[in-house]
Amino acid sequence: MAQSSDVNLLMTRSISPNDLLIRRLQSIHPVSNEEIRALRDLPLEIASLEPGHDIVRMGERPTQCCVVIEGFTCIYKLTSDGGRQIMAIHVPGDIPDIQSLHLGVMDFGLAPISSCTVGYIPHEKIQQVCDTYPRLGVALWRETLIDAAIYRDWMLNIGQREAFGRVAHLVCELMMRLKAVGLTEGSSFKFPVTQANLADAFGISSVHMSRVYGMLAKQGLLLVTRTHITVLDWDELQEAGDFDPTYLHLERNAPA
């Protein structure tokens, strides 16, 4: 309900979806007024999606990019024996498949992990904006470099920390990334993602995911429902997740 009315709002005032993208770019790179105007004029074809249907499939050669407007999407890959690793979670304002601009073949799948709204922009339109405003091209390059920095941090998380720390770490990351686009509500945020999906992001089983959430709750760090996460003790959570936000390369690094 709340979601679909948001979407309607966005569609009636057609500039709003682009504003999220602008907000995101501003959080990592200076953007001039003229550039903002150019971004606002980018045509967005809006779509509503549900989990279970891929946005782009591995092996495809897309001719457009996708901007997350509402909800959460993920990048994933499968092993031949059925394992699924989620290697990125996107929040509104992100461009999950910006790499397709210069890498023809998709080497991963892109899918919603909550009901969500996305906007599509043709590659050529992005190309034009970059040609006209080279600094925007640099901003997008920088965006992809930050994506890579986040990959690196996830690898540290998965390779070196126990499940408890992994979860704490990701919650810290999401808190900061959502705050950067103004989508936190005090110390909590909307996050209607199933534990099975999260388990695939941490490389653990969904059973263990449930146990870890339980431990985090029992220690008074988090409060989790099916739709929201509330951080009860930011300092302890940051400590438990060994979290240092440097890798997010945000201009302003304020916590909750």
Next chain:
Amino acid sequence: MAQSSDVNLLMTRSISPNDLLIRRLQSIHPVSNEEIRALRDLPLEIASLEPGHDIVRMGERPTQCCVVIEGFTCIYKLTSDGGRQIMAIHVPGDIPDIQSLHLGVMDFGLAPISSCTVGYIPHEKIQQVCDTYPRLGVALWRETLIDAAIYRDWMLNIGQREAFGRVAHLVCELMMRLKAVGLTEGSSFKFPVTQANLADAFGISSVHMSRVYGMLAKQGLLLVTRTHITVLDWDELQEAGDFDPTYLHLERNAPA
């Protein structure tokens, strides 16, 4: 011995080090003759390095990039309780810290994992070449996007496969990347990296690393010495590592 004479060779014929970089860029992107000439003219300050001394440290703000000329380097991060995750291994021709061109602060450490030779290029020189030949700028962007694709694949490897498969997978990857710059010798390649370092790349203990190497040898897939890796059965190795080279985005994808 062999190494230092190589270095002398490279230094006397000053174009050689740059040729490796060119070979690497050509393996992922078309490069014109004029662009090759520009790359050849890039000034390279050569240095010989040993493991144990970082090339760039986390938190620094470098003003130059590093090109690997001989040997192997790695990107790593540490957890507060002493764990180290290696999240990338670089082969000659790679530019490990190309991201520093647009991301001021280093969010990782860069270090040799074998004795190696690198060349340094000032950011401004790279910037100039990119301004003059925009297609080279795109090639470098593409380069960083492929780095990211490799991160994604490592995450799948670490998160979803058992140690045995992880090792098989990486050997396949190294084989193909080295072949792309002409550094394989039939079905084997020089790889003087300690098992402790590899263990940190796989997120396992060095003890287990030794056991896994033993299993791979016993099954007749690999032959490993302290300085070289020989692939005895490419098909079986690929199978064991569930290896699909799409993510390397190489122009020509021939196996050993």
Next chain:
DNA sequence: CGCTAATTTGATGTGATTCAAGTGACGTGG
């Protein structure tokens, strides 16, 4: 109110860790 999917909980198995004690390879200096 009842159905379905998500989550929780318990019991048991396993891949990998840790600790500890070897063995082997290699460079150095006598």
Next chain:
DNA sequence: CCACGTCACTTGAATCACATCAAATTAGCG
């Protein structure tokens, strides 16, 4: 050129974090 010291690697035993299997509970939706 051999004895020695160092560092890398190997091997065994005990332990642990997490997986798997199975069943019970809960939350949301029509």
